Amino acid sequence: MSEPQRTAPLSVALGAIGSIRSAIFPAIAIGFSGIGSSSGNRFWIALAVGLVSFLIGTAFSYVSWRRLTYTIGETDIRVESGLLSRSARSVPFERIQDVSLEAKLLPRLFGLVAVKFETGAGGGEDMSVQYLTNGEGERLRQLVRERRDEEQAAPIANADPEAPVAAPASEGEVLFAMGPGRLLRFGLFEFSLAVFAVLFGALQYFDNVVDIWNVDLWYRWLKEQGNTVATLGPYVQAAGAIAGVIVLVVVGMMSGIVRTFLRDWGFTLTRSPRGFRRQRGLLTRTDVVMPVHRVQGLVIGTGLIRYRFGWHALSFVSLAQDDAGGSHVVAPFAKMDEIAPIVAAAGFRLPGETTRWQRASKRHRTDKTVLDALIFGLAAIPVAIFAPPGLALIPIGLAVVAVAANLYAWEFRRFALGEAQIFSTSGLLSPTSQIATRLKLHSVEIAQGPLARRRGYATVHLGLAGGTFAIAGVPIEAARDLRARVLETIAATDYSRLDQALNEAQSGLSANFLAT
Amino acid sequence: MDTASALSPASLPVDDDGELTRLHPNYAKALRLRTVLTAIPFLVAALVVEAVLRDKALLPPGLIAGTVLVIALALVIRIPQSRYNARGYQISADRLRVVRGLLWRSDTVVPFGRVQHIDVDQGPLDRFFGIATLTLHTAGNHNASVSLPGLGEELARTMREDIRAHIRRESL
Numbered sequence: 001m002s003e004p005q006r007t008a009p010l011s012v013a014l015g016a017i018g019s020i021r022s023a024i025f026p027a028i029a030i031g032f033s034g035i036g037s038s039s040g041n042r043f044w045i046a047l048a049v050g051l052v053s054f055l056i057g058t059a060f061s062y063v064s065w066r067r068l069t070y071t072i073g074e075t076d077i078r079v080e081s082g083l084l085s086r087s088a089r090s091v092p093f094e095r096i097q098d099v100s101l102e103a104k105l106l107p108r109l110f111g112l113v114a115v116k117f118e119t120g121a122g123g124g125e126d127m128s129v130q131y132l133t134n135g136e137g138e139r140l141r142q143l144v145r146e147r148r149d150e151e152q153a154a155p156i157a158n159a160d161p162e163a164p165v166a167a168p169a170s171e172g173e174v175l176f177a178m179g180p181g182r183l184l185r186f187g188l189f190e191f192s193l194a195v196f197a198v199l200f201g202a203l204q205y206f207d208n209v210v211d212i213w214n215v216d217l218w219y220r221w222l223k224e225q226g227n228t229v230a231t232l233g234p235y236v237q238a239a240g241a242i243a244g245v246i247v248l249v250v251v252g253m254m255s256g257i258v259r260t261f262l263r264d265w266g267f268t269l270t271r272s273p274r275g276f277r278r279q280r281g282l283l284t285r286t287d288v289v290m291p292v293h294r295v296q297g298l299v300i301g302t303g304l305i306r307y308r309f310g311w312h313a314l315s316f317v318s319l320a321q322d323d324a325g326g327s328h329v330v331a332p333f334a335k336m337d338e339i340a341p342i343v344a345a346a347g348f349r350l351p352g353e354t355t356r357w358q359r360a361s362k363r364h365r366t367d368k369t370v371l372d373a374l375i376f377g378l379a380a381i382p383v384a385i386f387a388p389p390g391l392a393l394i395p396i397g398l399a400v401v402a403v404a405a406n407l408y409a410w411e412f413r414r415f416a417l418g419e420a421q422i423f424s425t426s427g428l429l430s431p432t433s434q435i436a437t438r439l440k441l442h443s444v445e446i447a448q449g450p451l452a453r454r455r456g457y458a459t460v461h462l463g464l465a466g467g468t469f470a471i472a473g474v475p476i477e478a479a480r481d482l483r484a485r486v487l488e489t490i491a492a493t494d495y496s497r498l499d500q501a502l503n504e505a506q507s508g509l510s511a512n513f514l515a516t
Numbered sequence: 517m518d519t520a521s522a523l524s525p526a527s528l529p530v531d532d533d534g535e536l537t538r539l540h541p542n543y544a545k546a547l548r549l550r551t552v553l554t555a556i557p558f559l560v561a562a563l564v565v566e567a568v569l570r571d572k573a574l575l576p577p578g579l580i581a582g583t584v585l586v587i588a589l590a591l592v593i594r595i596p597q598s599r600y601n602a603r604g605y606q607i608s609a610d611r612l613r614v615v616r617g618l619l620w621r622s623d624t625v626v627p628f629g630r631v632q633h634i635d636v637d638q639g640p641l642d643r644f645f646g647i648a649t650l651t652l653h654t655a656g657n658h659n660a661s662v663s664l665p666g667l668g669e670e671l672a673r674t675m676r677e678d679i680r681a682h683i684r685r686e687s688l
Contacts, residue, residue: 443654446623449619449620450620462656490629
């Protein structure tokens with residue numbers, strides 16, 4: 001096992017296909033340029049250039065395949081690569097946060113995956129091996145996971161070493177899955193006008209072809225259209241405006257649905273003995289495993305409208321992150337009663353009846369409301385003076401909206417200190433909840449601005465690995481009390497024993513062993 | 517400075533709202549010198565503007581440079597001392613508390629059990645004044661590094677050793 005291994009030979013074919021793609025452009029460019037006297041000549045030159053760059057690309061991908069090896073050692077995994085300048089990277093098993101398999105469209109057709117080892121090192125410096133066959137990737141992941149767990153289990157005398165290793169981690173209990181119906185509904189809420197941005201970008205791209213910035217051209221066109229519209233009368237104009245809005249909404253929803261289907265097709269979250277496993281994606285299929293003990297906290301988010309229908313999204317805060325840099329989403333669109341079992345499986349508990357919520361300071365609410373309204377109020381003054389009458393109503397109306405939104409937001413702004421956890425919710429029109437284990441926090445800061453100091457409230461920042469946790473507008477005495485109690489929990493266990501302490505908590509007795 | 521109390525942290529009670537230990541008095545001097553160094557470019561710029569505008573006679577001579585000088589003097593005389601007064605720390609058996617900020621106050625506690633590594637830094641100015649900055653690094657995204665500037669050189673080293681000893685004891 002410890003000798004260097006190569007990736008799947010089919011990777012060369014993928015590299016060759018990739019080089020066709022990069023060969024097409026120079027070939028076309030030559031085809032349309034003035035090189036060569038007659039058009040027949042030009043065609044052959046273009047073909048030759050395309051062929052040569054394809055051959056070079058293929059040769060290159062073959063050689064780099066020859067030179068790319070990975071070695072699974074006793075304590076680490078090493079990847080060596082490079083044609084002229086060799087690079088060797090080694091990652092110890094215990095530092096691997098999770099192993100994810102990613103299959104983009106093309107590799108997927110060939111049955112290949114890219115294996116990524118997420119280490120939690122910032123800046124996307126994660127190690128990846130591409131491409132391996134599906135089975136090989138799965139095997140490698142299994143292996144890394146076992147090695148890592150052996151290493152971690154070593155100091156704790158493992159009670160029954162046979163059971164977890166023998167259990168095939170691939171098939172676990174399905175915690176959450178989304179069918180096409182759910183995806184469709186999810187997509188409706190993922191309203192997005194990104195398609196217009198893309199269109200705009202495309203327009204700029206074709207700028208050279210058609211002179212779209214020619215103002216006269218547009219002006220003439222608008223004038224013609226305007227004349228036509230003007231002759232139609234007010235009712236038809238209104239109908240036209242409504243139709244325009246409807247088109248906008250339909251396009252927005254359609255693009256939302258398409259994006260959702262592409263990203264979350266076949267979304268399944270399973271619980272295996274090793275952790276959580278999430279598979280999703282239509283064209284690019286990803287497969288991520290998150291060990292339970294790496295989960296630092298939970299975020300339950302929602303949206304303005306979907307909250308009214310009872311839909312929420314659950315994500316895990318951990319050092320490993322999704323591509324966009326966010327936390328791992330484990331249930332993007334679910335009812336609370338679907339989220340509850342996932343939360344429980346992660347070793348957390350949702351706030352219940354007995355949770356004693358503490359509200360944010362009312363003074364904080366007043367100050368924030370006044371400050372937010374003041375911005376719009378001040379903006380109203382120059383508008384009232386210089387702009388045509390009536391326009392000043394817009395900032396004044398916004399100020400009123402700001403007041404209403406802030407008063408409403410206060411309803412959500414609260415926190416609670418559970419026996420082992422800390423809860424907090426906040427949000428403007430829809431609540432976002434955060435849950436963190438008290439034990440897994442790293443520092444506590446009480447921050448106060450000049451206004452907050454005078455008015456007796458503070459923002460409490462909790463140091464959370466892989467995410468942020470801040471509670472705003474906490475009355476100062478409550479903040480001090482919160483800090484004292486959280487620190488009491490933190491200081492009791494050293495960082496190096498964190499996993500151990502939590503393993504005991506989860507495998508063993510009860511979730512609230514920390515109550516003592 | 518009362519180094520004795522800081523050197524025997526175990527004797528202190530665990531109280532996060534207790535009296536703060538003040539920083540080394542030289543830290544106030546270092547802050548002042550740093551303010552002076554920051555003010556010099558502004559003064560030079562003001563003098564240049566003054567010289568350029570002299571012939572135009574738009575403003576009474578010395579107005580710009582005078583204003584800048586007054587502001588700079590006020591800053592140099594007042595601010596460093598208040599900043600120094602606003603800062604402080606408290607070390608106890610298992611945690612370090614760092615308080616800083618004049619307008620935006622922040623009061624951070626780092627338990628030693630969560631410290632990943634420790635730095636002691638000295639810039640040229642710090643070396644001149646015999647002070648050092650102690651920085652504790654944690655794994656949290658917020659407060660990934662908590663720094664405590666203006667400790668006496670010796671004290672900073674001793675504190676580092678203390679915290680390190682604590683970490684080693686914990687992980688054994």
